[in-house]
Each structure stands twice: as structure tokens, then as C-alpha cells.
Amino acid sequence: MSFMKLTASTLAIAAVSATAALARDNIQSAGSSTVLPYATIVAEAFGENFDFKTPVVESGGSGAGRKKFCEGVGENTIDIANSSSRITQSDIDTCAKNGVTEIMEVRFGYDGIVFASDIAGPDFAFTPADWYNAIGAQVAKDGALVANASATWDQVNAALPAQPILAFIPGTKHGTREVFDTKVIVAGCKETGAYDLFLAKAEGADEKEKAKAAEKACNTLRTDGKSVDVDGDYTETLARIAANKQAIGVFGLSFYQNNTDKLKVATINGVTPTVESVAKGEYPVSRPLYFYVKKAHLGVIPGLQEYIDFFVSDDMAGPDGPLAAYGLVPDPELAKTQEAVAAGTVMGPLN
Amino acid sequence: MTDISAAPASGSHRGSLLVQDELTRKRNAAETRFRLYGIVAISIAMLALAALLISIFSAGMPAFRQTFVTIPIELPADKLDKSGTRDSAVMAKVTTVGYAKVINEALAAALAAKGISTDGMTEKQIAGLLSPEAPAQLRNYVLANPAVVGTSLPEFELLANGRVDGFFKGRVTMESAKLDSNITPEQLQVAQKMTDAGLMGKRFNWAFITAPDASDQRPEAAGLGVAILGSLYMMIVVLVLSLPIGVAAAVYLEEFAVKNFWTDLIEVNIANLAAVPSIVFGILGLAVFINFAGLPQSAPIVGGLVLTLMTLPRIIIPARAALKAVPPSIRDAALGVGASKVQSVFHHVLPLAAPGILTGMIIGLAQALGETAPLLLIGMVAFVRDYPGGLPGGLFDPATALPVQVYSWTTRGDPGFVERASGAIIVLLVFLLIMNAVAIVLRRRFERRW
Structure with missing residues (x-):
């Protein structure tokens, strides 16, 4: 065989094997780092027990995952986007523009958001109002808005320990921050009466716009270093609390449950966050967790239907499954989700 | 004669040679001080290194x-x-x-x-x-x-x-x-x-070296198998592509190209590219290799291509320096006995420059091995449990890389992963140490001085 022939045949073999490998036989998903541990637990169990390959799970954030999801249909795009907040209209529009029209929305459980401090520190019992008065930029005092001057927690609420205020809250790129803003800060803003004061002087064409402006004013936090945005993961918040034992951090319930020997959790409105109290709706700060599936990929990517069925099955997402053991709050309406997934129901327009 | 033997009556040195005057004492003190600064600087660096190694090894062993x-x-x-x-x-x-x-x-x-x-x-x-x-x-x-x-x-x-x-x-x-x-x-x-x-x-x-990654509930089962294979595959791609391209570019620019505006422009750009932050290559890789060329996500081939782009300028620059270090007399002698330009380069200049080029190559590879940022964008920062297949098809299977594994383990909730991440750093350091040691040995063995 001449050198030319040898080269040509080698190239041909390489090309054939390359195209053979290009037909993807593993599921690919990306998105929220909150959903990541649950997705990896399911992927691992799926790979162990099924005749399919273990799905690949990327993290990178809910927004980034949905953006990737909406890049188009085909084997070099991902099949599933994991998200700790609901898909937005602009995502759906982007998806539609790129040919991703049929999207299945699957809510597989809830995640609690907890406030925790160093294990050796004092106990904290918060209300949303305490949080707003502690880290809001402007607070209501005697019927007027004044700049927040509280330096210790007992100045906010006499029942709290006399410890300097220092809060590590998730940065704005996190899905957790959105929940913190709406369920803690805005709720606290309304409780303390600051919301009404903001509303009174809000400018806007109609009531809706005024309400929006007032909420935005509520979400303006003080910038004098008492409230610190953490852009990294919960591990970074934990490290910062270990270095600064007076601080209070915001964590996911599952992260706290894996670090109960280092962290002491605070109650909100007198309720201790547990999987049960979040499931019953007693603990106020929680959010649903979703994943989104491209219907066009069902039947094309081997094992995709089996994987999503397995994800929402009672063995996985049920109250006695490994996800609940890790800290997922099971969805009381899981049976409905299972039906929708089995039937391949496509999500309707956002309401 | 008298001029020479005449003592410098009113010269600079007035005192005895055995007693130091003010100026000499000052100069000697300055020298001692400078040596002290040097020792302090080195000990700070050594302390920092020791602290790093002790913390990593105590956490990772x-x-x-x-x-x-x-x-x-x-x-x-x-x-x-x-x-x-x-x-x-x-x-x-x-x-x-x-x-x-x-x-x-x-x-x-x-x-x-x-x-x-x-x-x-x-x-x-x-x-x-x-x-x-x-x-x-x-x-x-x-x-x-x-x-x-x-x-x-x-x-x-x-x-x-x-x-x-x-x-x-x-x-x-x-x-x-x-x-x-x-x-x-x-x-x-x-x-x-x-x-x-x-x-x-x-x-x-052994499973820590060979087993694949594991989920958050099983830190005890997590291993580096897929990450090591993924890194190996990427390094193969980088080596196969950047060695011929890099050497060809360096040889042409150094030996054949005429000096004009265009070659100057290329030279400036190569130097510039070597300093571009690596994440930029990741963005480029996502746009070109995945979205345009349709290559799969999370695949070592894409990672290898991106790292090749990043490594190329870092190989061309030392390769050109190595070629430049070959004395012109070698070329002149070759041309003088009737060799063509190509013969003089490939028979004489390139073999003499090879140790320098190889050293640059290995250091470039070591840099690529430790790179995380560009891989973030092409889907290699992921949870992958299946080993990629054999070559060449395995290049298209999903995999992760060693530095990526370190990163993803540090973000996990279970405290058991802290130990795993430090262990992975040790493995990465061992690989880097081996590569750099090979580079030093090659240089010592084959380098020629003129």
C-alpha cells in the first residue's frame, strides 16, 4: 500500500468513527446550581439501573442554562434545562425564534431558603420585618422614611441578641436572591409599613407602575457593608461565616442539612425550616424547582423519556426517595407531574 | 617610568588599605543590605509555597x-x-x-x-x-x-x-x-x-484515581478517572495540532519570511494573543466549534481545539527564540556547501533548536493542562460518569478535565468533597511537576551553547 493510500484510508476510518460518535447517545442537561445536586443524584441512579448512559449535568446558573436550552434543536444542543426559577417570557420568545417551540415544564419539588449562623453563636428568631429593618436602605420610623442606622440586631428588635448586623446574602445573579427579595425583603417592607410610605411618594402612570416602583425601593439594600452580596456558591458563604462568626448567611435547605454540625439555623415567624415545615407551607421562604425538556428531543436522544419519568418517580422525588433525604421538599402534587411527564404535556403560555 | 612609579600623591585613596574609609563601609553595607533583601524575598516566596503545599497536602492526602x-x-x-x-x-x-x-x-x-x-x-x-x-x-x-x-x-x-x-x-x-x-x-x-x-x-x-465522579450524596465514591482521561485526550489534541502548526509558523517567520509591515503585524498579534485572557478563547470556541461547526458539547475534541488556540502563541514565541539562538554561522556553512534554504533549516537549524522548541512545547502543554476558564463555556464543567470511549471516537464523548473537577468539587455541599478537591489538586500538581521535570531534563541533556 502506498503512503497516499494509507493516509487516505486512515482519514476515512477516522471520519467514519467520528460521525458514528457524533450521534449522541447520552442525555445532556445544564442550569441551576441549586438543582445540580438533585440532578446528579438522579443521573447517577439512572446510569446505575438503566441500560442507558449516565446523563451529563452541567451547572452554571438557571439563566445560563435556559439560554443554552433555547439555542436551538439538534444533537449539539442540550436536552434539559434545570432551573430554580420559572422560565421567563423572554426565554420563551428566544426559544421560539430558534425553533424550540414545544417545551415541557416539570416541577419536581421545592427548595427551602434558610438563615444560618455559626454553630457556637446565639439563637436567632427572625421575622421578615426584622430583616427589612436590618438591611433595608431606608426604614419606617414614626411614620417617616429615614436612612437605616441600626448597628446591632437588638436595635432592630429587642428580642434579638446584641450582635452586630452582618448578613451574607446571595448575589443578584443567583435565583435564590429573587426569592429572598420577594419573600423576605418585600414582605418585611410591607410589614413594617415602609412599603406604604414608598408607595405614597412613588411616581408612575398608574397603580401598577407605582407598586412596582415601591417594590423596587423596598429592594434597595443598605450599602454600608452590613449586607454583603456573595456571588459564589454556598460553600463561599460558609467559609465567610467560619471566618466571621458574627455573621448570618443565606443558604439552601439542602446545603444546611449537610452542614448541621457547623451551622445553626434561625426560625422565621417562629417556624424552624425542615423538609416537613416547608412541605406543609408553614415555613414561608421557599420556591419551586423546575426542569424544562425539549419535546423535539424525545425519541431522538435515547433514554430521555425514561430519564424524566425516573426523575419524577416516587422512588426518586417522592417523600422517601434519595432527593428528599438530601433536602428536597417533595411536591404534594407529584402524581399530577408524573402524569404530565408520561403524557408529554407541553407547557402553555405563562400566566 | 617616573610617571608610572610616581605615587598618586593627592589621589582618591588617602587612608590605610587596612582601615576602611567611610565610602567603602557604605558600599559594603549597601551590598550586605541588598543580599539581605534577596534572602528575605526568597524566604517569603518559599514560605508562601510551603504554606500552600502544607495546606493542600494536609487536606488532600x-x-x-x-x-x-x-x-x-x-x-x-x-x-x-x-x-x-x-x-x-x-x-x-x-x-x-x-x-x-x-x-x-x-x-x-x-x-x-x-x-x-x-x-x-x-x-x-x-x-x-x-x-x-x-x-x-x-x-x-x-x-x-x-x-x-x-x-x-x-x-x-x-x-x-x-x-x-x-x-x-x-x-x-x-x-x-x-x-x-x-x-x-x-x-x-x-x-x-x-x-x-x-x-x-x-x-x-485506587478508586480515587480511576473511578468516575459521584453525586453529592456519595463523596466517598468520587474519583478522577473521567477527568484524567478527559485531560489526556485534550492534551493529545493540543499536541497533535499545535506542534506541527506552531513549529511551521515559527520556522517560516524566523527563517523564510521577509521583514516587512505584514510580518511585523503578525509578530505583534502573536505576542498579543499570548496575553489574551483564556476565557476569550472559550467564547470563541463556543461560537465557532459548537454553534457554527456543530461539534458536540462537553467533548474533549472541542476542549482540545480551544486549548490549541490558546497554546499556539505560547509555543510559537519560545520556538522562534530557540531558532534565533542558533548562530548564523551554521546556516552560512550549510548554504556555503551548497545546501538549499530548506535543507539548511531542516538538516541543521531545526535539530539544533529542537530542545528549546520541545521545552516551550511542554511548558505550553502544562499551562493548557491547568486551564479551567475556557472549558466553562463549552460544557466541560459538568457531572460526567461514563468514561469516554477509545480514540479517536472517544474525542467526541463527554468528559471533564482535572482542574474542572477541582472547581466543581469545591462547590459541593458535602464537607467530604473538600478532601477530594485537595486530593485532585495533588494529582494535578504531580502531573505538572512531571511535565516540567521532563522539560528541564530535555533542556539539560540536549541544549547546546555557543
Whole structure:
């Protein structure tokens, strides 16, 4: 065989094997780092027990995952986007523009958001109002808005320990921050009466716009270093609390449950966050967790239907499954989700 | 003569040679001071290095040893192979849940046989002594050896739970277990008794090097297998592409190209590219290789191509320096005896520059090996459990890389992953050390000085 022939045949073999490998036989998903541990637990169990390959799970954030999801249909795009907040209209529009029209929305459980401090520190019992008065930029005092001057927690609420205020809250790129803003800060803003004061002087064409402006004013936090945005993961918040034992951090319930020997959790409105109290709706700060599936990929990517069925099955997402053991709050309406997934129901327009 | 012998009557040196004057003392003091600065600077650097290495090694060395539980296991045929065919395809229907029950029974029997009391512990707590990976270990073993069903394995090794493992490594204590929702002091006491009875023990953990990643619930099972393979595949792509392209570019620019505006422009751009932040190459890779060329996500081929782009300028620059260091007399002599330009370059200049080029190549590869940022954008920062296939098809299978594995382990919630991440850093450091050592040896052996 001449050198030319040898080269040509080698190239041909390489090309054939390359195209053979290009037909993807593993599921690919990306998105929220909150959903990541649950997705990896399911992927691992799926790979162990099924005749399919273990799905690949990327993290990178809910927004980034949905953006990737909406890049188009085909084997070099991902099949599933994991998200700790609901898909937005602009995502759906982007998806539609790129040919991703049929999207299945699957809510597989809830995640609690907890406030925790160093294990050796004092106990904290918060209300949303305490949080707003502690880290809001402007607070209501005697019927007027004044700049927040509280330096210790007992100045906010006499029942709290006399410890300097220092809060590590998730940065704005996190899905957790959105929940913190709406369920803690805005709720606290309304409780303390600051919301009404903001509303009174809000400018806007109609009531809706005024309400929006007032909420935005509520979400303006003080910038004098008492409230610190953490852009990294919960591990970074934990490290910062270990270095600064007076601080209070915001964590996911599952992260706290894996670090109960280092962290002491605070109650909100007198309720201790547990999987049960979040499931019953007693603990106020929680959010649903979703994943989104491209219907066009069902039947094309081997094992995709089996994987999503397995994800929402009672063995996985049920109250006695490994996800609940890790800290997922099971969805009381899981049976409905299972039906929708089995039937391949496509999500309707956002309401 | 008189001029020479005449002493410098009113010269600069007035005092005795044996007694230092003011100026000399000052100069000597300045020299001593400077040496002191140097020693201080070096000791600061050495201290920083020592602190880094001590912290990484003290946190990471435990990852190389793992606690295992060794117990006899009955494999009842009526539970694991109802069909009786011993066909692993049929037996695969029994999931890990079925195997977990078999293991729990075996563990209870083993504890009873050794007289270890588990009073006051729930079934879940007893099962919690073992890793959630244990049923998968047994299932894989049984499916690979279907004939063992119906018999009894006298000694089967299973992974212990990460918290139990942490207890024997000093990460978990009785005090912390009281507060820990994942382990109780009673469990640790049983674990201690099991160790005394010889059912549990630590040994070197090959699985840390060979096993794939594991989920958040199983830090004890997580390994670097996929990451090492992924890094290896990427380095192969980088080597195969950047060595010929880089050397060809350097040879052409240094030996053949005429000096004009265009070559100057190229030169400036190469120097510029070498300083571009690596994440930029990731963005480029996403746009060109995945979105335009349609290559798969998370694949070592894309990672390798991106790292090639990043490494090329870092190879061309030292390669050109090596070519430049070959004295012109070599070229002149070759041309003088009638060699063509190409012959003079390939027969004489390139072989003499080869050690320098190779050194630059290896250092470029070492940099590429430690790179994370560009891989973030092309989907290689991911949870991948299946090994990529053999070459060349495996280049298109999903994989991760060593530095990426370090990054993703540091973000995990379970404290067991801290040890894993430090262990992965040690493995990465060993690879880098080997590559840099090879570069130094090559340089020492083959470098020629003129």
C-alpha cells in the first residue's frame, strides 16, 4: 500500500468513527446550581439501573442554562434545562425564534431558603420585618422614611441578641436572591409599613407602575457593608461565616442539612425550616424547582423519556426517595407531574 | 617610568588599605543590605509555597486512603435472579434497591456474628454506616460474574459512608456527630467496634484515581478517572495540532519570511494573543466549534481545539527564540556547501533548536493542562460518569478535565468533597511537576551553547 493510500484510508476510518460518535447517545442537561445536586443524584441512579448512559449535568446558573436550552434543536444542543426559577417570557420568545417551540415544564419539588449562623453563636428568631429593618436602605420610623442606622440586631428588635448586623446574602445573579427579595425583603417592607410610605411618594402612570416602583425601593439594600452580596456558591458563604462568626448567611435547605454540625439555623415567624415545615407551607421562604425538556428531543436522544419519568418517580422525588433525604421538599402534587411527564404535556403560555 | 612609579600623591585613596574609609563601609553595607533583601524575598516566596503545599497536602492526602467495610454476603438466587437463567441481561432488572436489601441483611448478620450490639439504632442508621454506592458496587460485581448468585461471598469489600470515613480521618468527631443530621454518635461507636472486630479498615484507594465522579450524596465514591482521561485526550489534541502548526509558523517567520509591515503585524498579534485572557478563547470556541461547526458539547475534541488556540502563541514565541539562538554561522556553512534554504533549516537549524522548541512545547502543554476558564463555556464543567470511549471516537464523548473537577468539587455541599478537591489538586500538581521535570531534563541533556 502506498503512503497516499494509507493516509487516505486512515482519514476515512477516522471520519467514519467520528460521525458514528457524533450521534449522541447520552442525555445532556445544564442550569441551576441549586438543582445540580438533585440532578446528579438522579443521573447517577439512572446510569446505575438503566441500560442507558449516565446523563451529563452541567451547572452554571438557571439563566445560563435556559439560554443554552433555547439555542436551538439538534444533537449539539442540550436536552434539559434545570432551573430554580420559572422560565421567563423572554426565554420563551428566544426559544421560539430558534425553533424550540414545544417545551415541557416539570416541577419536581421545592427548595427551602434558610438563615444560618455559626454553630457556637446565639439563637436567632427572625421575622421578615426584622430583616427589612436590618438591611433595608431606608426604614419606617414614626411614620417617616429615614436612612437605616441600626448597628446591632437588638436595635432592630429587642428580642434579638446584641450582635452586630452582618448578613451574607446571595448575589443578584443567583435565583435564590429573587426569592429572598420577594419573600423576605418585600414582605418585611410591607410589614413594617415602609412599603406604604414608598408607595405614597412613588411616581408612575398608574397603580401598577407605582407598586412596582415601591417594590423596587423596598429592594434597595443598605450599602454600608452590613449586607454583603456573595456571588459564589454556598460553600463561599460558609467559609465567610467560619471566618466571621458574627455573621448570618443565606443558604439552601439542602446545603444546611449537610452542614448541621457547623451551622445553626434561625426560625422565621417562629417556624424552624425542615423538609416537613416547608412541605406543609408553614415555613414561608421557599420556591419551586423546575426542569424544562425539549419535546423535539424525545425519541431522538435515547433514554430521555425514561430519564424524566425516573426523575419524577416516587422512588426518586417522592417523600422517601434519595432527593428528599438530601433536602428536597417533595411536591404534594407529584402524581399530577408524573402524569404530565408520561403524557408529554407541553407547557402553555405563562400566566 | 617616573610617571608610572610616581605615587598618586593627592589621589582618591588617602587612608590605610587596612582601615576602611567611610565610602567603602557604605558600599559594603549597601551590598550586605541588598543580599539581605534577596534572602528575605526568597524566604517569603518559599514560605508562601510551603504554606500552600502544607495546606493542600494536609487536606488532600486523606483522599488517597478510604475506609472500607469487609463482610460476608449471601446472594440469594430467589431475590437476585428469579428467572434462574444467570443471564446478566435478565438480572439487570433487579435494581440497586434490591441489592441494598441484600447488603443490609448481610451487614446485620455480620454485626450479630461479631457480637456488636446495635440496640437503639434504626434500620436506616445501620444501613447508613455504608455508602449509598455499596449496592451499586455489589450489583456491578454480580452482573459481571452472574455465576456467584446463589452462593455466598466470604469477603466482599464495600465503601463505608463518607461521614464514617471522616471519623477515622479526624474530620468528624463525636461532638460534631451530635449536631450532624447525617450521622449519630451511636453509629460512630458501632463503626469503632467494627474496626476493632476487623470488619472495617482503611486502605489505599485506587478508586480515587480511576473511578468516575459521584453525586453529592456519595463523596466517598468520587474519583478522577473521567477527568484524567478527559485531560489526556485534550492534551493529545493540543499536541497533535499545535506542534506541527506552531513549529511551521515559527520556522517560516524566523527563517523564510521577509521583514516587512505584514510580518511585523503578525509578530505583534502573536505576542498579543499570548496575553489574551483564556476565557476569550472559550467564547470563541463556543461560537465557532459548537454553534457554527456543530461539534458536540462537553467533548474533549472541542476542549482540545480551544486549548490549541490558546497554546499556539505560547509555543510559537519560545520556538522562534530557540531558532534565533542558533548562530548564523551554521546556516552560512550549510548554504556555503551548497545546501538549499530548506535543507539548511531542516538538516541543521531545526535539530539544533529542537530542545528549546520541545521545552516551550511542554511548558505550553502544562499551562493548557491547568486551564479551567475556557472549558466553562463549552460544557466541560459538568457531572460526567461514563468514561469516554477509545480514540479517536472517544474525542467526541463527554468528559471533564482535572482542574474542572477541582472547581466543581469545591462547590459541593458535602464537607467530604473538600478532601477530594485537595486530593485532585495533588494529582494535578504531580502531573505538572512531571511535565516540567521532563522539560528541564530535555533542556539539560540536549541544549547546546555557543
